[in-house]
Amino acid sequence: MTWSEMQPLLEQACWDTLYMVGWSTLIAVVGGLPLGILLVLTDRGGLLQNLAANKVIGQIVNIARSLPFIILMVALMSFTRWITGTTIGREAAIVPLAVGAIPFFARLVETAVREVDHGLVEAVQAMGGNTWTIVRKVLVPESLPSLISSTTTTVVALIGYSAMAGTVGAGGLGDIAIRYGYQRFETGLMWITVAILAVVISLIQFAGDYAARSLHRRGAHSGPAPRLRLLKAAS
Amino acid sequence: MITTTDLTKVYRARGREVTALDGVDLHVREGEVYGVIGQSGAGKSSLIRCVNLLERPTSGTVSVDGQDLTALAGRGPRAGKELRRARSRIGMVFQHFNLLSSRTVQDNVELPLEILGKTGKERSRKALELLDLVGLADQAKAYPAQLSGGQKQRVGIARALAGDPKVLLSDEATSALDPETTRSILALLRDLNRQLGLTVLLITHEMDVVKSVCDSAALMENGRIVESGTVSDLLATPGSELAAALFPLDGEASGADRTVVDVTFQGESATQPVISQLARTYNIDISILGAAIDTVGGLQVGRMRIELPGRYEDNVVPIGFLREKGLQIDVPGHESALVKEGAK
Numbered sequence: 222m223t224w225s226e227m228q229p230l231l232e233q234a235c236w237d238t239l240y241m242v243g244w245s246t247l248i249a250v251v252g253g254l255p256l257g258i259l260l261v262l263t264d265r266g267g268l269l270q271n272l273a274a275n276k277v278i279g280q281i282v283n284i285a286r287s288l289p290f291i292i293l294m295v296a297l298m299s300f301t302r303w304i305t306g307t308t309i310g311r312e313a314a315i316v317p318l319a320v321g322a323i324p325f326f327a328r329l330v331e332t333a334v335r336e337v338d339h340g341l342v343e344a345v346q347a348m349g350g351n352t353w354t355i356v357r358k359v360l361v362p363e364s365l366p367s368l369i370s371s372t373t374t375t376v377v378a379l380i381g382y383s384a385m386a387g388t389v390g391a392g393g394l395g396d397i398a399i400r401y402g403y404q405r406f407e408t409g410l411m412w413i414t415v416a417i418l419a420v421v422i423s424l425i426q427f428a429g430d431y432a433a434r435s436l437h438r439r440g441a442h443s444g445p446a447p448r449l450r451l452l453k454a455a456s
Numbered sequence: 457m458i459t460t461t462d463l464t465k466v467y468r469a470r471g472r473e474v475t476a477l478d479g480v481d482l483h484v485r486e487g488e489v490y491g492v493i494g495q496s497g498a499g500k501s502s503l504i505r506c507v508n509l510l511e512r513p514t515s516g517t518v519s520v521d522g523q524d525l526t527a528l529a530g531r532g533p534r535a536g537k538e539l540r541r542a543r544s545r546i547g548m549v550f551q552h553f554n555l556l557s558s559r560t561v562q563d564n565v566e567l568p569l570e571i572l573g574k575t576g577k578e579r580s581r582k583a584l585e586l587l588d589l590v591g592l593a594d595q596a597k598a599y600p601a602q603l604s605g606g607q608k609q610r611v612g613i614a615r616a617l618a619g620d621p622k623v624l625l626s627d628e629a630t631s632a633l634d635p636e637t638t639r640s641i642l643a644l645l646r647d648l649n650r651q652l653g654l655t656v657l658l659i660t661h662e663m664d665v666v667k668s669v670c671d672s673a674a675l676m677e678n679g680r681i682v683e684s685g686t687v688s689d690l691l692a693t694p695g696s697e698l699a700a701a702l703f704p705l706d707g708e709a710s711g712a713d714r715t716v717v718d719v720t721f722q723g724e725s726a727t728q729p730v731i732s733q734l735a736r737t738y739n740i741d742i743s744i745l746g747a748a749i750d751t752v753g754g755l756q757v758g759r760m761r762i763e764l765p766g767r768y769e770d771n772v773v774p775i776g777f778l779r780e781k782g783l784q785i786d787v788p789g790h791e792s793a794l795v796k797e798g799a800k
Contacts, residue, residue, distance in 0.1 A: 268534070269534075338552075338554070340550060340552055340554040341554050341555075341556060343510060343550075343554065344548070344550060344554035344555075344615075345567070345571070346510060346535065346543070347508055347510060347543055347546070347548040347625075348543065348544055348548075348567065348568040348571050348615075348619070349540040349541060349542075349543040349544030349568070349571055349572070349619070350540070350571045351535070351540060352534065354571055358556075358567060358570070359556065362556065362558040362559070363556060363557065363558050365558060436558075
């Protein structure tokens with residue numbers, strides 16, 4: 222296989238992967254963020270304590286998380302058809318990808334939001350803030366660096382899942398690697414896709430880490446020689 | 457300004473019951489700085505958190521500025537609109553400052569104003585004004601992590617004042633600060649109390665805090681208030697634990713046939729040369745075991761522990777002489793006898 226033959230294949234595959242991962246990440250964040258916050262709020266001692274609801278949500282999340290992606294994809298076929306009108310192609314792959322990623326992201330959100338100091342919640346309660354205010358002004362902004370890291374983790378996981386989307390004809394880099402690289406013994410093409418995946422994932426991880434760190438830094442370790450500042454303690 | 461009536465708080469966890477507050481009656485008058493002191497576990501934290509109903513009392517009522525907050529609370533665990541509005545008129549500062557690390561100093565101070573629905577312009581004007589008041593005008597754009605502990609607490613105080621509260625609750629506000637910073641924060645609270653007529657309820661485990669800023673104080677033990685009153689009343693109460701703790705005196709009797717007497721001077725009596733008068737009148741030798749003069753709650757107070765020769769029974773007359781001079785006399789180990797005498 223020559224490069225001129227590979228190039229259009231790879232280009233299309235990149236776009237397919239980007240398309241699937243992009244949309245499913247968006248849906249996962251939109252769905253998983255409130256779900257994760259709800260898991261914290263409804264838990265014992267939470268602002269909206271409701272142990273029954275917490276159990277139900279928790280169980281659904283656990284079940285969805287324990288299913289291997291390829292099985293989830295098959296199990297969701299009728300649901301996928303209901304949503305997109307088909308079970309084949311990029312659009313059809315987005316449905317199981319998103320459904321698989323929502324509980325994954327929700328658990329990460331739960332962990333991140335639980336880390337927020339309860340004193341901050343109390344401070345806003347003492348100011349007269351309601352639960353919605355606390356979610357908007359405290360829980361989300363204070364856990365933002367962790368939420369960004371969680372999103373990065375989710376994107377990377379979704380790129381992994383999307384390799385399996387080839388089985389429903391959705392294309393993507395993983396699909397190319399399997400169909401051409403493995404089944405047709407095009408080892409060169411396989412290594413190129415592996416390299417592209419490695420680069421893409423590194424870039425995403427780097428960008429995510431950078432964003433999380435720069436947000437975190439303004440909070441925690443900013444300014445020159447903080448120790449010296451403490452010693453001076455101008456107040 | 458703040459009144460609690462028969463306030464009780466019982467925590468139930470895994471079948472065990474812990475009584476944190478056991479019938480607390482607290483009365484804080486308008487414009488005063490009121491200190492509640494006690495060891496950890498005494499229930500003072502529960503008490504202050506019950507005042508703005510961050511903690512629901514099991515029974516009893518809380519009213520702040522004439523408004524019965526317990527009646528506003530409703531039945532559910534969440535705070536209704538009325539209670540939230542009432543809370544916005546009560547400022548609160550915390551031991552660990554509880555500033556949002558994701559916001560700048562100015563944005564932290566603006567937060568309560570956002571909750572009150574003020575416009576952006578009003579918010580920044582008010583926030584800068586408050587930062588100026590607490591002496592942090594130049595740090596408006598800094599993040600909390602860039603500030604020292606004392607500066608953070610100043611931001612906490614500015615934030616607590618954003619809603620123009622009449623009452624400020626201070627939950628161990630200086631306990632995480634070093635002594636010098638503690639003094640400057642207490643001085644700030646004192647200034648705000650005077651300038652704005654702010655009523656301050658503070659809880660602390662440090663006697664120095666009560667000594668330097670409080671007009672009134674209460675001592676808590678095992679969920680009850682065991683002593684309370686204005687600082688000068690407490691100092692004038694024979695055998696008051698709080699007074700003794702505010703003004704500790706050391707020194708043991710040098711022998712069994714000697715009597716230790718604690719003398720407390722307040723106001724005018726402090727200027728009289730009573731000890732030398734005592735020595736001359738009764739021709740006795742007096743040793744001074746310990747003495748101090750200090751300002752407590754803005755009052756000049758002196759305390760002295762002296763030793764008289766002879767047993768307590770031999771010294772009834774000199775002690776009577778001191779009492780006649782308008783001094784407050786405590787004889788350690790003879791409190792019951794004294795109280796009886798005082799009642800005559």
